[in-house]
Amino acid sequence: MHKEFAEIYDIFMKYVNYDEWYKFLRMFIKNKGTVLDLGCGTGEFIWRFLRDEFSVVGVDLSEKMLEISEKKLLKRNLVHNYKLVKENIVHYDNVSKNNEIQQVDYIICNFDTVNYLKNEKEFLKFIEKCNQNLKKDGYLIFDAVTEDIFEEIFENDVFLDEEPEYTSIWRHEQLSERKHLVEIDLFIRENESDNLFRKYNEVQYKFIYEPEWIVETVQNNGFEVFDTASNPEFGESRIFFVLKKL
Ligand SMILES: C[S@@+](CC[C@H](N)C(=O)[O-])C[C@H]1O[C@@H](n2cnc3c(N)ncnc32)[C@H](O)[C@@H]1O
Structure with missing residues (x-):
């Protein structure tokens, strides 16, 4: 997935206001720490967090997407405090050094990446993995689209x-x-x-998941629903879920 499409991804996304999206994330991600960006794509969120002195781990299945992210970071002279990992966001075991998972402060998964998961079973695994990798009181923020x-x-x-x-x-x-x-x-x-x-x-x-099903599933798996929001600027059919790990 996202091989040749990765080449033109940034042109395709030129109408997306990443600055505004980033501002929205920063309403919850206030204190400096480590951000795990699942399905990081071409790194639009990674460079912004690095610029603002966060540490970032980006995970994506597409080698080409990661290559583009890396180039983007080098171009901006952002060469420290990040790691890019080619892995599935449902099971990413080698996120940190020595294959040991260190819990992070924040997890983000943007632009309906969760809708690429195969089914509800995979979504559940994704949530379990996020729970395992996130510190207590840490935020998990993702968006999903409706039909x-x-x-x-x-x-x-x-x-x-x-x-x-x-x-x-x-x-x-x-x-x-x-x-x-x-x-x-x-x-x-x-x-x-x-x-x-x-x-x-x-x-x-x-x-496509039922939003109510998402809420119930995350609540049953160690998260409090801190906020759900939609923002027409990012599409009428997109719902943001801001979750806090209990
Ligand atoms: C729509 S793009 C979003 C990219 C980025 N988050 C953004 O907001 O621009 C979805 C990304 O998720 C990646 N992806 C989809 N399913 C994945 C999976 N199961 N594991 C890892 N990456 C995945 C794709 O390769 C792609 O880069």
Whole structure:
């Protein structure tokens, strides 16, 4: 997942206001400490936390995403206090040195990364793992999208996105009550001066959870729901969960 798409991810996301999103996170993440960024992608949150003197561990399954994160940090001269780990956020055992998990102060998992988990069972494992890796009173902040995301983005189940650097055609199909398929045909322009494109195909699956189910599950697994919020600026169908470890 997110191989070639990683190459154009930052262009695709240029309309997302990461500064505002970061400000929202900082309303809860006030005191300096270690942030574990699960599904860190191209590191947009990592560099901001490092700039503000936090330590960060970024975890992502996509090698390409991590490569881009690393380059971004080097470019900003942020070379200390971080670690990037290629792992699944459902079972990431080598986050710290010597494979020992040190509990962190905060865990974030942004931009509906939890909707990439396969099903409710995987989500539960994700929550258990977060519980294990977070200090008492530490915050876990993630967002999940509801079914409305498909109405919001896809007209007649197709979404076309064209930029000078690439063209992408997204097709949505509902596979079962909660499982959705998104197939992306991605055409990346070879170079600026001609019309030669490389074509890739990527299939993503999205699992949609009932917000009430999320609340019940986290409460049964060691978390207090500190806040839930939606912010239309980040999409009508996105719900933020701010949890505190008991
Ligand atoms: C939509 S992107 C979000 C990236 C970043 N958090 C942001 O806000 O820009 C989802 C990211 O999660 C990663 N991802 C999805 N499922 C994962 C899993 N099970 N384990 C680790 N990373 C995963 C993808 O590779 C991708 O980088």
